[in-house]
Amino acid sequence: MSLNSLVEIRDLNFTYDKRPVLQGINMTFPKGKLVAIMGLSGCGKTTLLRHIGGALKPTKGYVKMDGQVMHELDQDGLYAMRRKMGMLFQFGALFTDMSVYDNVAFQMREHTELPEEIIHDLVIMKLHAVGLRGAQHMMPSELSGGMARRVALARTVALDPMLIMYDEPFAGLDPISLTVIGDLIRRLNDALGATSIIVTHDIQESLKIVDYVYFMANGVIVAEGTPDELRASDKDFVRQFVHGEMDGPVPFHYPGVDYRQDLNLRA
Amino acid sequence: MAVTNIIRAIGRRVVDAVWRIGVVARFFFLTLIYSGSCFRRFHLIIKELFSTGVMSLIIIVVAGLFVGMVLGLQGYETLKRYGSESALGVMVALSLVREMGPVVAALLFASRAGSAMTAEIGLMKATEQISAMEMMAVNPIARIVAPRFWAGVISMPFLAAMFSAVGIFGGYLVGVVQIGVDEGSFWSQMQAAVDFREDIMNGIIKSLVFGTVVTLIALFEGFDAPPTAEGVSGATTRTVVTSSLAILMLDFVLTAIMFRGA
Numbered sequence: 001m002s003l004n005s006l007v008e009i010r011d012l013n014f015t016y017d018k019r020p021v022l023q024g025i026n027m028t029f030p031k032g033k034l035v036a037i038m039g040l041s042g043c044g045k046t047t048l049l050r051h052i053g054g055a056l057k058p059t060k061g062y063v064k065m066d067g068q069v070m071h072e073l074d075q076d077g078l079y080a081m082r083r084k085m086g087m088l089f090q091f092g093a094l095f096t097d098m099s100v101y102d103n104v105a106f107q108m109r110e111h112t113e114l115p116e117e118i119i120h121d122l123v124i125m126k127l128h129a130v131g132l133r134g135a136q137h138m139m140p141s142e143l144s145g146g147m148a149r150r151v152a153l154a155r156t157v158a159l160d161p162m163l164i165m166y167d168e169p170f171a172g173l174d175p176i177s178l179t180v181i182g183d184l185i186r187r188l189n190d191a192l193g194a195t196s197i198i199v200t201h202d203i204q205e206s207l208k209i210v211d212y213v214y215f216m217a218n219g220v221i222v223a224e225g226t227p228d229e230l231r232a233s234d235k236d237f238v239r240q241f242v243h244g245e246m247d248g249p250v251p252f253h254y255p256g257v258d259y260r261q262d263l264n265l266r267a
Numbered sequence: 268m269a270v271t272n273i274i275r276a277i278g279r280r281v282v283d284a285v286w287r288i289g290v291v292a293r294f295f296f297l298t299l300i301y302s303g304s305c306f307r308r309f310h311l312i313i314k315e316l317f318s319t320g321v322m323s324l325i326i327i328v329v330a331g332l333f334v335g336m337v338l339g340l341q342g343y344e345t346l347k348r349y350g351s352e353s354a355l356g357v358m359v360a361l362s363l364v365r366e367m368g369p370v371v372a373a374l375l376f377a378s379r380a381g382s383a384m385t386a387e388i389g390l391m392k393a394t395e396q397i398s399a400m401e402m403m404a405v406n407p408i409a410r411i412v413a414p415r416f417w418a419g420v421i422s423m424p425f426l427a428a429m430f431s432a433v434g435i436f437g438g439y440l441v442g443v444v445q446i447g448v449d450e451g452s453f454w455s456q457m458q459a460a461v462d463f464r465e466d467i468m469n470g471i472i473k474s475l476v477f478g479t480v481v482t483l484i485a486l487f488e489g490f491d492a493p494p495t496a497e498g499v500s501g502a503t504t505r506t507v508v509t510s511s512l513a514i515l516m517l518d519f520v521l522t523a524i525m526f527r528g529a
Contacts, residue, residue, distance in 0.1 A: 053402055079404035086402075093399035096391075110405050 006031045006163055006195040007052060011061035014047060014219075021047050022219045025061070029163075034189050034196040036206045038241070039216035045199040048216070049165055052197065053087060054078045065163065083111060086161035090168040092152035094140040100127070100151050101136040107158045126154040129191075130184060146177025150184065157188055163195050164188070170202040178202075182209050203242055207231065215241065294408075294487050298416050301409035311414040312421070319380040319415065319482075320422025324429065326375050331363075331430035334371060335437025338362055342438070343446055353452035357460040359438030360431075364461060364470045365526070368431035370518050373477035376419075376426060377510035381485035384415055385506040388489025389499035397490075412486050419485070423478025424471050431470070469525045476517060481510045 005028045012025040022044045029035050037045050050056045051063050054070040063070045068081060094103050104123045108114055114122075127133045130150040140148060149169065156164060166185060170178050186209040189196045200206050207213070207227040215223040215230070215238060223230065223238045230238055240248030256262070305311050342358040388411065391397050400407045435457075442448040461467065485506045492502035 055398070055401070079406075082402055082404035087399070089395045089399055091394070093395035095396055095399075096394070097387075107403050107405075110403070110410075 008064045013060035033211040036198045036210040044219040085163045086156035087165040092148040130154045166198040302413045305414040315418030331433035332437040335434030339438035339441030355442045356453035356457035360457045363431040363434040369427045369473035372427040372430040377481045384485040385489040389492035393494040419482025424474040427474035
């Protein structure tokens, strides 16, 4: 494992119900960098993220994080490794029976022996960083989608993880919230000196903030490069994806029987 | 061919049922194994005691009162035929302490608190809260399941006792205040006939068993629910149906063991 990379994925294969979901994935996530994994819905992005988090075991190959092969760890080892990670879920996954403050304080109370006064200061600082110090007493049901995502972000970085994973952080956000979240992801990554992995299909917002991109389709990597390289790419798939074109290697129609046959028309 | 298919379908159902029992047993043992942390942080159990126990009090008290009043009326009508109206207090108390208290309180507990637990955990799963907890290196069985499990086990005997106490008061209102059964006989015969070990302790044991089973079913169904609206609603229904049947079945078994020949 390279000294400069925090996560390495080598020849990762995963089969679910006899269907290959990931095939021969090789990726490297350098320390301090923000890397995006992009692709259409159902291409295996989230499955890949779950392998990095140790929630799934590969059929073949491995994910190595901080020198440890994730699927070889026992539960204690896995939990020790997860304490070095933070993950932002698609819709925040805030604990609905806890206030904003308690959500952010959750990991500190679970994993540290810090006195409540210090936890208070840390929570306030984390909430201040995402601009929601004033919402500390609110319940998750009182937050908008963008605010919930920002609280979840504060909770994700509560213990200053070395790896931060984002699962579709831009899904369902209005344009202002989208820019705010994108900016926060970049700033938090740089401020914490962390390594970040963003799984997304929001191409325009991601290309503004990431250092490197992997494109996936049907469980394999079809393209990779820096944002500038991808913008200039002449590969059909990348062009179709980056420019949101209808025509290209990704068909508009889901595979099915012949149209005329479906309409009971004779040739 | 058709016969083979039927046998195969039956076999599959039996295997599935045995597999599910195994999964529930594993879930139960994991809950016990990971219970240590919630006892060290007892405030987690107290919080759940409030939502499962205290919040169930109103339905338990109201139901207990009416059940006791009905027992008072029906008991009086039956005992009057044999000239034993003075034994009304004994009949009401023994019916409640031995049977009605633990059983009806458990049925109400399953419908009110059990269904709420299943729906809450099922929704936590559907909204990825449980996955988020796992990704934070916090064991959801230790943090979510164990405190709720012990809150259910602890609160059930208290709810059953409350049900019986209010039910006896309901029987007193109807029997003594309304119908006019002698108050002295009502209370003194009750005091003489109700045995602490034979009746009250057995009632407490029953309610502990029911509390354990209902809470376990509710938590397991929530944890096992498919993360969809349909999945959560199905799990909630299964909790009420399975718990109710389990309570009635176990009540027969426990009664047969406890009171055979007594």
